[in-house]
Amino acid sequence: MKTGGYLCTGCGIGERLDTKSLESVAVREGRIAFCKTHDFLCSQAGVDMIKADMAAEGDDKVSKAVIMACSRRAKTESFNFGAVPTARVNLREGVIWIRPEGSEHDETTQEMAADYIRMGCAEVKAMQQADASGEQGKNNHIMVVGGGITGMTAALEASKAGYYASIIEKSERLGGVMGQLKQRQPEHSPFQNPQDTGVAALIAAVEADDKITVYLNSTIAKTAGAPGRFEVDIASSVGAGTHAEFGAIVQATGFTPYDANKLPEFSYGKSPNVVTQLELEALARAAGDGPIKRADGKVVENVVFVQCAGQRSTKEGHLSYCSGHCCATSIKQAMYFKDSNPEIETTVLFDDIRTPGAGGENFYRSAQDKFVTFRKGKVSTVDVKGNELQVNFKDLILDEDAHMGADLVVLATGMLPNSGTDIDTMKDKDASGEVKVSVESILNLNYRQGPDMPQLVNGFTDSHFICFPYE
Ligand code: SF4
Ligand code: SF4
Known part of the structure; x- marks a missing residue:
């Protein structure tokens, strides 16, 4: 069981950096078992080389890997080794693409690459495959807020992908704004004439789908929890409310x-x-x-x-x-x-x-x-x-x-x-001078940082907000 290093010399890395010296840094200072170079590491041959090391038996088996090549955002499919902890060292975008060319810069560019390799080798030592918490199973139920064309389409697509969906619609009917139109602009070539909105067909498909539940005259009284385990109180204007758990939320609440x-x-x-x-x-x-x-x-x-x-x-x-x-x-x-x-x-x-x-x-x-x-x-x-x-x-x-x-x-x-809070337009301040955020929220998030998502610009909401409940 050992840690293997794989250094790519492709994409100009081999021309800009002294890769022999970097191999030595990885093995001597990074204290990994070996460092192999390849001139096209993300190619089938390069990936097969790594996989062969991981499939080896006994002491030869590579159980952790350090990929010294391009950004960890690149070639994610090629360098996905499942349960094997893998660190990525970004020598391409992070070093040679941002460093100026010229012999007067070579030394500092090389030092930068060596530092990144030291960090990658240190990182991989601390990496381990996370164990499943065992606290919960996967929740395959998606809450779709809004029963307009977007919400209905989202619910139907979720159903086609094997998920369950619940549509929460404030009014007494599905259809939203599109349901109020005579026709819509054309979706198909030759794009010359208005066409049917398709809303009636969507409503029929939603109502016929066993995996979709529709709550009309309903709003969200409270949303607690976090992605994967949302706990939602659904209020009804015509009867008793209900409580449900969802794995994810699609907010399709349209516009005013x-x-x-x-x-x-x-x-x-x-x-x-x-x-x-x-x-x-x-x-x-x-x-x-x-x-x-x-x-x-x-x-x-x-x-x-x-x-x-x-x-x-x-x-x-x-x-x-x-x-x-x-x-x-x-x-x-x-x-x-x-x-x-x-x-x-x-x-x-x-x-x-x-x-x-x-x-x-x-x-x-x-x-x-x-x-x-x-x-x-x-x-x-x-x-x-x-x-x-x-x-x-x-x-x-x-x-x-x-x-x-x-x-x-x-x-x-x-x-x-119909979503989010435009903080820039909030003018009310309390005695301490802090901006008072009074929101007519749709999700009614039970989050410390506020009941609704902030708008970033031009009405686009920051959905990252919902990932971090800080409860
Ligand atoms: S894309 Fe990445 S792995 Fe592939 S040759 Fe370029 S640097 Fe190497
Ligand atoms: S706001 Fe934009 S889409 Fe609307 S009328 Fe003006 S230019 Fe056209």
Whole structure:
């Protein structure tokens, strides 16, 4: 039983370092049994050489290994020797890639490599295969918070992979925001027309799946424990709550639409003919296969879409980020009108058109083919003129002020994530001057460091937080 060292001379290591000297450092100072070199250690031949040493019998058997090659993040499959403790010494990224070239640096570069090898040899001595704690079995049950398209997809994929899933949905139905849409943007080539949302089929699949349990009208009262052993109290607004244990949590709690009442300059709330994209979906669903009508029953003949409404803006109360979906949503909604009647005037006033994801560009071109008008302009105000609207904007191509009439204006407002705490916006302080974090939490974590995950930037939450309960 001994410790073997394996030094790779590939990827330029052999050219930059004196590998004979490093072998000697490993054996004499690192006190390992031997150090072999190979010019391509991650190749099949290199890995087989190591495995043969590990498979040897008696005193020749290598029971621990030191791989002196590239970063421990690289070639993890090649250098996975199961139960054999293996240290990785990073001579490539950690030494030769970061050290300047030139003979005046050779000595310090060599010293650095030797130090790393000494550390790797010391590390492997302390390494041992961890014993299973025996305290718990593997918990194959996943809690999915949120019954929208993301939550349902996560639960179905978990089930396909052999896991059990429980969907916790706050409302009385599955479907989420996607369930409120008439259609969605296309997922498949040629990406030219809106398509069915697929929500009904997903709900049917979830309900037919024996491995998925759905809790409607339910929220999380308390989450304790840690990954692998979460203990969750599920509260119900219509009956008794329940307690369950889960191995993992998927938070798929979606978003809240930005409050368009914060945009009085666009006459939202002043005229029922200024609507958000989600409100237009309701009008489109109500219309069915017929023409889309305004709240007063008038058939829409001239619609203007205002992009980036309250978004990508540094103005107080606006969202600084791009929500990513609303350009494609406006394109899709413009097609609702054009597909029902090509004579309807549909204008999209945009600063930038952003259609990320597969087929976004094709979808945009398809709208142009249907004679949707795209005009590069920044909208300043929307005025109410009797039953009609006037959209005032700066034409960014002509660099001049312009305006146009409309009988319906659709605001492309953004999304606010339903998760995490935006600590940067917390302003309340207690007597000691510390920021008070008051959160309407979704997971209600029973953690010392707070009931919810902090947001990193632009609404993205730091899920690492949940791995370290410090209870
Ligand atoms: S990738 Fe790593 S193991 Fe493979 S040749 Fe390069 S340094 Fe050696
Ligand atoms: S997706 Fe389009 S409308 Fe939405 S914020 Fe981004 S650029 Fe603006």
